[in-house]
Amino acid sequence: MTKDEIIRKHKQYLFPSITTYFSEPLVTDHASMQYLWDADGNKYLDFFGGIVTISVGHTNPRVTSKVKAQIDKLQHASTLFPNEAVVALAEKIAQITPGEISQSFFSNSGTEANETAVQIARMYTGNFEVVALRHGYSGRSQMAQSLTGHGTWRKSLPVSTPGIVHALNPYCYRCPFGMKPTECGIECAKDVEAVIQTTTSGQIAAFIAEPIQGVGGFITPPKEYFKIVFNIVKQYGGLFISDEVQTGWGRTGKKWFGIEQWEVYPDIITSAKGLANGMPVGLTATRPEIAGSFKGLQISTFGGNPVTSVAAKATIDLIEEDRLMDNAEVVGNYFRQGLQSLQDKHDLIGDVRGMGLMQALEFVKDRKTKEVAPQETTQFMEECRSRGLLVGKGGLYGNVIRMSPPLNIAKSDVDEAIKIMDEALSAVRQPAVAATR
Numbered sequence: 390m391t392k393d394e395i396i397r398k399h400k401q402y403l404f405p406s407i408t409t410y411f412s413e414p415l416v417t418d419h420a421s422m423q424y425l426w427d428a429d430g431n432k433y434l435d436f437f438g439g440i441v442t443i444s445v446g447h448t449n450p451r452v453t454s455k456v457k458a459q460i461d462k463l464q465h466a467s468t469l470f471p472n473e474a475v476v477a478l479a480e481k482i483a484q485i486t487p488g489e490i491s492q493s494f495f496s497n498s499g500t501e502a503n504e505t506a507v508q509i510a511r512m513y514t515g516n517f518e519v520v521a522l523r524h525g526y527s528g529r530s531q532m533a534q535s536l537t538g539h540g541t542w543r544k545s546l547p548v549s550t551p552g553i554v555h556a557l558n559p560y561c562y563r564c565p566f567g568m569k570p571t572e573c574g575i576e577c578a579k580d581v582e583a584v585i586q587t588t589t590s591g592q593i594a595a596f597i598a599e600p601i602q603g604v605g606g607f608i609t610p611p612k613e614y615f616k617i618v619f620n621i622v623k624q625y626g627g628l629f630i631s632d633e634v635q636t637g638w639g640r641t642g643k644k645w646f647g648i649e650q651w652e653v654y655p656d657i658i659t660s661a662k663g664l665a666n667g668m669p670v671g672l673t674a675t676r677p678e679i680a681g682s683f684k685g686l687q688i689s690t691f692g693g694n695p696v697t698s699v700a701a702k703a704t705i706d707l708i709e710e711d712r713l714m715d716n717a718e719v720v721g722n723y724f725r726q727g728l729q730s731l732q733d734k735h736d737l738i739g740d741v742r743g744m745g746l747m748q749a750l751e752f753v754k755d756r757k758t759k760e761v762a763p764q765e766t767t768q769f770m771e772e773c774r775s776r777g778l779l780v781g782k783g784g785l786y787g788n789v790i791r792m793s794p795p796l797n798i799a800k801s802d803v804d805e806a807i808k809i810m811d812e813a814l815s816a817v818r819q820p821a822v823a824a825t826r
């Protein structure tokens with residue numbers, strides 16, 4: 390098929406609600422490690438990795454060789470029959486998850502992982518209500534959309550599923566209390582208690598949050614935040630669910646899971662995306678007594694599929710063998726310095742935030758008023774694309790550039806990305822000009 394045919398058929402045969410980046414769609418053709426090529430043969434340095442999913446490089450041969458071998462051996466048998474691939478993966482996950490988490494339920498997506506986590510928290514605690522955070526993202530099912538605190542991704546709902554309330558989020562750059570991080574007393578953490586006291590029955594099933602809010606624009610809480618929240622959640626009978634869909638598997642540097650950066654031991658971890666380096670997978674992992682509280686039987690036809698399981702295990706092994714969590718920290722810090730130097734130079738950048746190889750730039754028209762700059766954000770992405778760099782977008786206001794390159798990138802890749810971003814920032818219309826258009 391030609392590129393134009395693909396674009397035409399995409400429009401004709403897929404739901405129009407499917408989001409595609411860029412005014413001229415980027416039709417992907419093939420990819421290798423940190424690079425992706427489009428149908429015209431243009432090569433891109435991929436700093437978004439299929440939405441925070443390519444952990445160890447596109448089509449990494451150390452993962453794909455195992456996937457290919459497994460396809461030839463056994464592709465599918467369903468959860469009805471144990472297989473070596475799924476138990477090897479579950480055993481590995483038990484070894485690296487924090488605390489006493491040691492049992493896994495596999496599904497196909499982050500959405501399902503979060504559905505499962507909330508279901509099981511309700512069964513274990515006997516409570517119903519769940520506290521989520523504003524600006525969070527939990528998935529696209531009806532309940533996951535209800536957990537989501539981001540209007541853009543709740544549009545299709547006539548009503549939310551019951552029993553879900555939202556606390557203010559730790560968005561320091563736009564503090565919901567109008568305070569400064571040094572003098573705020575972490576008021577946002579206390580809001581979790583206020584929300585429980587005022588909008589629930591007083592006993593909750595769970596609190597669910599992403600250690601760093603991904604879709605929300607890599608919003609990174611202050612270091613005290615999750616410990617305070619954890620204690621509140623326990624006080625009101627809830628389980629702490631850490632949604633590691635974006636922050637898991639070494640992405641934040643040095644640790645396997647984002648929540649470990651805040652020294653909190655969650656009751657349940659959910660994940661997807663980067664776990665299998667691009668193969669569809671969902672994971673809900675917890676302690677045996679919680680897993681054992683599931684009433685009745687559960688089935689997920691594709692959950693724990695041997696091919697996916699082999700991909701996930703190979704991805705985790707590679708991260709471990711090549712010490713990619715260390716690389717994420719070292720190269721992540723180097724990347725952060727580069728981004729801060731861009732901030733020194735370009736007024737459009739209001740905030741630089743993130744951790745490890747999960748870094749973001751928030752664009753504003755004016756640093757004093759913090760007026761959001763969504764058009765400039767889109768334009769910046771186009772300018773990066775035309776220079777051979779792919780970056781992502783996010784944030785409630787569509788004004789945050791999200792970057793999540795593979796964990797095995799080198800400093801030279803960062804140098805190239807920073808150079809392109811510097812040029813792209815210079816090319817983006819300046820705020821004063823923007824106002825006149």
Ligand code: PMP
Pocket residue numbers: 497498499500501503526527528529599603604632633634635661662
């Ligand atoms: N949780 C988080 C934090 C996510 O970022 C996403 C996907 N963006 C999901 C859940 C849902 O995952 P999926 O798209 O695989 O259903």
